[in-house]
Amino acid sequence: MSGWPIVELGGLAVFRNGLNYSSADAGVGLAVVGVSDFKDNSFVDFASLDELAPSALATEDALVRRDDILFVRSNGNRELIGRSLLVSHDPPKPTSHSGFTIRLRFHDHRADPRFFAYLLRGGTVRRHLSSQGGGTSINNLNQGILSRMEVPLPPLETQRRIASILGAYDDLIEVNRRRVAVLEEMARGLFEEWFVRFRFPGHETAPLVDTTDGSLPAGWRNGTLGxxxxxxxxxxxxxxxxxxxxYVPIECIGRRTLVLDEVRPWQDAQSSLQLFEKGDILFGAMRAYFHKVAPAPLAGVTRSTCFVLRPREPQFAAYALMQLFQDDTVAYAAAHSKGSTIPYAQWGGVLERMSCAVPDLGLAEKFQAAVQPMIDLLEAIWACNHRLAASRDLLLPRLISGQLSVEVAECELQEAA
Known part of the structure; x- marks a missing residue:
């Protein structure tokens, strides 16, 4: 072991539960970190947060600030309990956190928040929860459990060096996420240019033909998603x-992105299951307005809360994906959903009949040739990020236990760079 002193987390920090709110607090102006924002992330992604009306904030103390750490306190999925996020920079607007989460805020200057963010993201919280439950998982995390948790307290400089090493992996992951955003924008832009604005290759000489659903380029036809x-x-x-x-349940599919947030081991798949294959399209049917649509980068299993859609023709695979990814498609699915509390999109006789323009085969093949390499690269970047995250998470316990010295880890990182 490292020989560092062991202290209780409650001696270093204070804790606070998050906001309780209802539909009456709907609005904009106050961003809120909810359980759905944790996923497999290390840091709060402020760009993706839901918002409430500012009146939902009862006290300024409920706001988060830089270097706070947030934990999932309670959730129907016990595997999410104890997950954590670091507030890595100043929030761009007033931001709080939901009542299903707990905020940790350090008051002891011997603690580096980034180091503890990595420490608490590892198995530390899960093992502590298991010990509190007599060897089994518990259904709720509370401030008392966190406060009594014993953690190592290395010298501050060592904490910072470890955080810097692990942060280098997150920096690479962030660079890749930006590459993903650029590729997604390129694919969206090309689809809209060709199939919404009709500025496809050769459009200058392609006549428009009147149809019952409006004008279409010659050779195109009116069709449906089905x-x-x-x-x-x-x-x-x-x-x-x-x-x-x-295992890819709906919560593993990101909002408005063509890559998955995470995947889970097959052993987690327990009920209402359906298979999918690489290249299928996963469409979030439960609360479709969350815009969860992504191509499957590998074979897997999901739940009935997702549609599994398979392109009928390989030449139209990219076109079908981007048509399903369109805001209009998601809005149609949401508008025709059933269920007031938990609305579900309907495929048979509903979404499958949504009208769409179907281009001629030649143009579909050109789009396939242009966009499929983007999708392939997205999947490669996604796989790379998962390898980076796995390497980062394996490195942490070796550094904490003393199995790997900070000096050796720094040298290995320099060689890898």
């Missing part, structure tokens, strides 16, 4: 036969 994709329902049961597949 013409582009098959609705799959390959139901399955939990078990060993799922080995080699990833």
């Amino acid at each position: 013409d582009l994709v098959d609705f799959r329902r390959d139901g399955t049961q939990p078990g060993e036969h799922l080995q080699g597949r990833a």
Whole structure:
């Protein structure tokens, strides 16, 4: 072991539960970090937060600030309890956190928040929760449990060096996320240029033909989403036969992005399961307005809260994906959903009949040739980020235990760079 002193977390920091609010607090002006924002992230992503009316804030003390750490306190999915996020920089607008989360704020200057953010993201919280539950998981995290948690307290300079090493991995992950955003914008822009504004290659000489649904370029036709994709329902049961597949429930699909937030081990797949294959399109049917649409980068299993859609023709795969990813498609799915408390999109006879323009085969093939390499690169970057995150998380316990010295880790990082 490292020989560092062990202290209780409550001796270094204070804790506060988050805001309780209702639909009456709907509005804009106060950003809120909710459980859905944790995912597998290290830091709060302020750009993706939901908002409330400023009147929902009862006290200024409920706001978060730089160097706070947030924990999931309570959730129906026990695996999410104890996940944490660091507020890595000053919030761009007033920001609070939901009542299902707990805020940690350090008052002891011997603690470096970034170091403890990495420490608490590892197995430390999960192991402590298990010990509090007599060896099993517990359903709620509370301030008392966090306060009694024993943590190592290295010298401040050592904390900062460890945080810097681990932060280098997160820096690479962030660079890759920006590359993802650029590629997604390119794919969206090309789709809209060709198929919304009709500025496709050769459009200057392509005549427009009047149809019952408006003018279309010659060779195109009016169709439906059902013409582009098959609705799959390959139901399955939990078990060993799922080995080699990833588990991707709806909460693992990011909002308005073509890459998954995370994948889970097949052992987590327990109920209402359906299979999907690489290249299928996952469409979040539960609360469709969250805009969860992504191509599957690998074979896996999801739940019935997602549609599994398979392109009918390989030449139209990229076109089908981007058509499903359009805001208009998601809005249509949301507007025609059923259920007031938890609305679900409907495929049969509803979303499958949403009208869309279907280009001629030649243009679809050109779009496929232009966009499929972008999708392939998105999937490669996604896989790279998961490897980086795994390497980062494996490095932490080796540094904490003393199995790997900070000096050696710094040298290895320099060589890798």
